[in-house]
Amino acid sequence: MYNILELANVHGGDKEHLLSLINEFSEFEGNFGMKFQPFKYDEIATKDFEWYPVYEELFFTLDEWKEVFIEAKKTKDIWIDVFDIYSVEVIKDNLSDIYGLKFQTSVLDNRKLFTALSKLDLSRLKVVVNVAGHRIEDIRNYAERIKNELKPQELIVQVGFQGYPTKLEDSGLNKIKIIKDKLNYRISFTEHLDPNDEESIRLPVVAVLFGADIIEKHIRHSSLETKYDFQSSIKIDMYRKYIELLKENNNLETFLNEKEKTLLLPSIPFVNENEKEYLYKSKQKPLAGHNLEAGQLLSLQDDLSFKRSPATGITIDKIEELVRSFCILDKNKQENEGFEERDFRKAKIATIIACRMKSTRLPKKAILPIGDISSIELCIKHTLQFENVDEVILATSTEDEDAILEKYTYSDEVIFHKGHPDDVIERYLGVAEKRGIDVVVRVTGDMQYISNDIAQILLKSHFETGADYTNAREAAIGANLEIMNVRAMRKIKKYFPSADYSEYMSYYFWNNPDYFKLNFVDLPKDLIRGYRLTLDYPEDLEMFKKIEEYFQQTGEEYSIKELFNYLDNNPEVAKINANCTLKYKTDPELIKTLKEKTTIKR
Template sequence: MAKAKVIAEIANAHMGDPGRLRELILAAARSGANGVKFQWFHYDSLAVPDFIHYQTYIDLFIGKQQWAEAVQLAKAAGLEVWVDVYDEWGVGLLAELESQVDGLKLPTTVLQSLPLIEALHRFDKPLLIGVSGWLEEEMDSQLSYIRSHFKGPIVLMHGFQGYPTRTEDSNLSRIAHIKQTYQLEVGFADHEDADHEMAVDLPVYAYLLGASVIEKHITLNRAEKGIDYYSALTPEEFGRMVDKLRRAECVLGSLEIKESERRYLEDSSLKIVSRTELRPGEMITPANICYKRSSMPDALMARNASVQFPVIATAAIPANTPITPGKVKAPKICIAVICRLKSTRLRRKALREIHGIPAIERCLMNCLAVPGGYEVVLATSDLPDDQPLTAFTLNHQVKVVTGDPDNVAARMLSVAEAAQADIVVRVTGDNPAISPEMLQLLIDRHLVSGADFTYAKESTMGTVGDVFTVEALRRLLHYSNPLTHAEYLSFYFFNNPTLFKINAVDLPAEWVHPEWRLTMDELQDLELFEAIYQALDVGARPLYFEELKAFLQGHPEMAERNRGIQVKWRDDTELVKELNEATTLKKRP
């Protein structure tokens, strides 16, 4: 909230004496007021002789020249000049001194004078409007008219104006109500008995409740009991009120969080601490961290864990150690398409065309379509027979890495190093219809789990890959290298659950069709793909699983073309037994 604008209401405390008027202006300045407010009127323009206070108005009258000198004195003292205008004479004086007047006030008693309002609107000044005692329907009508005639800022001034004012008539709760109802700034102008302790405190309460302008009567000596003395504060009391208001401003503050408060929070808040020892390259997730207080200034804050994690450890982090930004990084992910040309059942199957485009290119296009936009690497061997595969860069969208012909784990590690990746998604090149949607789901689940290896429990054959954390591949190769059955890499993870954290993912039921075979090992597989891609007229673009699924569900006879083909690693029980035994790593002595 902005600082309170404090206006010293001189009103008629000058008693018609220009000398006393000058003293009041200087007293207001010394007391810390931001501005003074005068009342301009001429007795004959304001009342007729039969009015009970007509003679008083004569006694209080100050001429134009004296007012001009008073305005100059106020401006020289650094005060704003605000004016109550009651009649045509006051309008005329305002016209003469317009450039030195900062704002106007319409007291509650003159709001009924439409001619006066029309005369004042041309001055385009900020406007205080006394609204005490007006019903809301009356205020609605008056404000509608005033808003349509005045262009400057409008402040509605709350505060009981009668004498004597009882403390319980202050009704400060209306400040927030008026502010909300009319969407205007609200001020406070009260007439509390100046001898009451609340006379100094009420404006402070009003400010804390939302009043941005405080208007208060000032007098040189209340004991003299001159005009408007009842609620007027002496200069000393006025200064005390201003001091309390300034302290209230300090206490109220603003919506901004203070630097000292933020610093305390940073120093005392919980930090992210390793729950266990973390290896370089290991994925850090909420499962292997905890939250504790730490004096390490740059340790990651617990409140940011949901935004920052998962991350990869870039260095060894002992257990119970605060984790700093320099020891972690965001994981980089790549997709490794593992492919060779050594197939005996369907020779050089990766180069066989499906509706005019090689099968390996179909696979690569689908990998490039994974929503995360990950780098795709074709991983083949360094043997001459596999060299034709190195041409499939798809206009340099795909990187090609050659390596160990037999050790798939070592080849995947070469892919990770070439791509500077921390996580590798393995796709086999004999799956031309690999699903971009399913790969993205497996990546997302892998990141959340912090696993070493993520796979789908059940799937449609040929549509999914699996996900490895590179650190786990290094650990596996360090444990057993060379791997005797590297082609069946996932078995090393399945059969060693104490060494590796495995994450089995349930795919959405609509994606799981075990009766379909969408991999390519036999001629019947190739014929099925050719029929599908021709029917859908799939050119050089990815084929998403949703489109493929809709077609096969509409043409169930298609899936019969390759049904019944044996899957070696699943259906050959002797091979499965051999694989399980060979890939179960023996504990080191």
Template sequence: MEKVKVIAEIANAHQGDVNILNSLIKAAANSGADGVKFQWFKYDHLATEEYNFYKSYKDLFIEEEKWQDILSLTKQLGLEVWVDIFDQWGLELAQKFALFIHGVKIPSTIIQGEELIEGILMLERLTLLGVGGWYDHEIDAFVSGLDQKHIDRLVLIHGFQGYPTKTEDANLVRIGYLKERYKLQVGFADHEDGSKPLAIDLPIYALFAGAALIEKHITLERGKKGYDYYSALEPDEFSLMVAKLREAEKAMGSTKINDSERKYLKDSLRVVAKHDIEKGEIISLNKTVNKRCSSEKSLMPLEFKEISPSIARDKIKKDQPIISEILEYPRITIAVVCRLKSTRLPQKALLPINGLASIERCLLNCLEVLDVNQVVLATSHLPDDDPLEQYVIDGRVKVIRGEPDNVVDRLTKVARETGANILLRVTGDCPAVAPEILNLLIESHLKSGKDLTMPTSEHAPGTAGDVYTVESLYRLLQQKKPLTHTEYLPFYYINNPKLFSVNYVDLPKEFRYPQWRLTLDEQKDLELFERIYSDLDIKREPLYFSKLREHLIDKPQLTKINKHIALKWKDDKELVKEIFEATSLDK
């Protein structure tokens, strides 16, 4: 079975205090929860002043500007972000921070707010629908009104939410009934009295009843009886509940077969290489085939899928069984390639943008990319580039120096010194490179198994990078033709399809702004970046594309500052011809 998802429901247990909220998030992470759920509303959007709880809503309100740091902390701790949306203010906040959000919940109290529900569905996230107390015909009516794409993202949440909650009202048998009737995943929102032992065990019973998701309140100290304390578990209790859930999963078993069954099924299909695979190459699914073979150590298809993507430790021949010993996990390094030889804008990497050097802006954004093992500033060994040695960002960035004019040689040195088998190249003239885009490119590269992954041209120059399988860089170095234009590295791959494979990525529409120029080459570019970073008051912190996009859409006049500047490698026909001839290895 798939791992049951555990969501720590914070709700209003933060009492309106960001420090308490951060402590709850950390407690949820330490407990083993998969995610946390926040409630987003604003008092004057949710209720009128004479409403009984208006003052409470006001006391609980956390301002919009504080949520960026809260969500960043949540992501850093490896937690999914889930949100209850109660009003238009909450919806607008969710739209702003959509890239952080894993899933949303439609509270039962807004079920007749058609416009609000429509807005929530348009977020295109996993959607929880609380159906506790609903009649079947009411659920039927709601589900029948959804498009298939919304149904595919829908999870029904069973659970009685009255206080005090009687044990007999848990009605767990309904979980299996709902799964069968609607062919949807069903979760359980437990509101048993948190002081009872059953508050820990009831979610385990729900798991055995078929729940795919458990939603449970968390509080720092139930005895203080703050908001949403009644059914909440304290951190140690929450940890115990999660531990019991994981043990229960073991008892339920899985689709994996045991040793005895494997021996019995020794003639089952195994994973073997479809063709020769080089050492260091990504072993994607399309590079393998399932056949019978004599090696019982050869992975079965499901086993191989579970550990994909993988990298070949050694060369693998066609039909050779794929065993775990010849595989290694991807080790990813971001190499920010930078020198100080610019003539159009001398030493542009050192020029300040709202108080920080341009190259530091670029590195701070790269450090936000997920699942990356190392960020490197790759420069030359020439004395002119010595000033770049200082930009280690509190020791989080490693400076590696190599050949001045051969970027490929420099990148392979980076790979050797960091142990990388996947390398993401970012040029140092990108002070607004987008962590979100780099995340997408890495994910796509690992799935594709290609030598190079790069976005199509439908994005703002300066916001992306290109991802290489390190093995292909060594292959490029071995070519007989001198490598003279390595600063235009992707063209060596694009112009030699017989030697290299390229994975082109169509970025989601929220990243498609090719009319914006966000690269630093001339004075007007610097002026644009200074305006952006100063307007947004970005200090020594990363700038996410979601925030940048919102600002440039709100102030379209900014992008006109440098709109007239041409992209040299794209618009200079003589240079384009020169690059093409130099990077075509068969010429």
């Protein structure tokens, strides 16, 4: 049996009070922990939140927390209630001394918090997750997510919530057996009854007899004034009585009184109304983490903060739903402002295929036949398979020699655009402005074997991370797509009014990571091969013709997985162009020039 002494904020921001309280309860050793609540006023709440001045009063510095922990660890394991990024700083600063972490039900959706914690090695720590207000399936999902993200030694589910004081009938005792049976986690129990009520020391014993493994109990100083969190905190004499009760009683039937028996009736709801209200009022709200502009993608990790606030708005679940539906902001948001559904709109996504007729190694390659259609039409055909894309655009130049490409758009769905001959970014922006495009899937006319599977993975990641530019970290040459925001392309033009090397558009992003949010995605292994699938040499054309023969003869529908399957089983075909090289990766002079010409000068 393990006990956690919860100190909460009974110290009132007075370090000496806290140290005195630690010493007063030092007689309890062995299977005892002591839990602290380090947080920072401007991270846990907005300035207009009613308790903000109190949070300022309660703040301790990192050095002060270290001093407190040195004293506490003499007799107790140290537990931390995690609320904000400052909590994470305290944990990081004292990691070797910390035994466990506790997450209130109000912070379980704080993505920023869990991302920060996932960067620490928590494999030695136990984690308690309070699940007040949540259904059994929600509990299962939260527990699995936290285990996967934090990888603690053990995850323990806690029942009970803070009603200040909580009514006896709302204690949640009935959940212990249900959660143990259905989810197979050890259980922590916490109650927040009136400390003058005898049930405040009986109920934890009932919980233990009913299957709880850990009891969390609020305590306070016996003589010093307790300014905050006194509503359910007991003094040391009552805590001693609780421990004695715990030692003396091991039979549920003989210990239960009539009132307590009613708490275990099957008619009691798993989540009661007061519990729901508590969760609603205490839950941290997703707010703008900094000033945001209309038209930008919203990063679920970097653009949100989670705080206690009077601000109204939609939940993080709704925000995630909108982002995963490829929505972007439709209005400016100020820091600490909440979000409404009307603040978002569906992004207009277009695949833009850049293509010209000026190829030298393989003259007029865009209109050379591969199977029954030209190479550019084969590219367009596979591009039209992309889901979640509003338009496909073939973008060429205003030069006379490129006008012929208008006859090779494959489908009436495809928009034909003529723009700047050399500045490809200018060409893209020209059609993007005209068509109201927000996000571009960049394809070049020599990429005949692009993949919807890869496109969807990259698009999903692009929106979830709020990236400026997304690319697969590893992919077959000619199968790797790029996702980029029109806003980011405008930014490139601000620094490079004449983007003379934008045929190599990627480098304007790759060489400027301080100016753009770059997102490199690891594709599943079945979407990665070392094959060359770009059309630049006669050998490429020869191989592509064999690929098309295979698809026509077998009647198989094109997918990159089926293509890989064919090449895996026919290595002699894959070898046809294996010795062809990419100039921009092998020519040292070009590499040097690209680095120089595409890097923003500070």
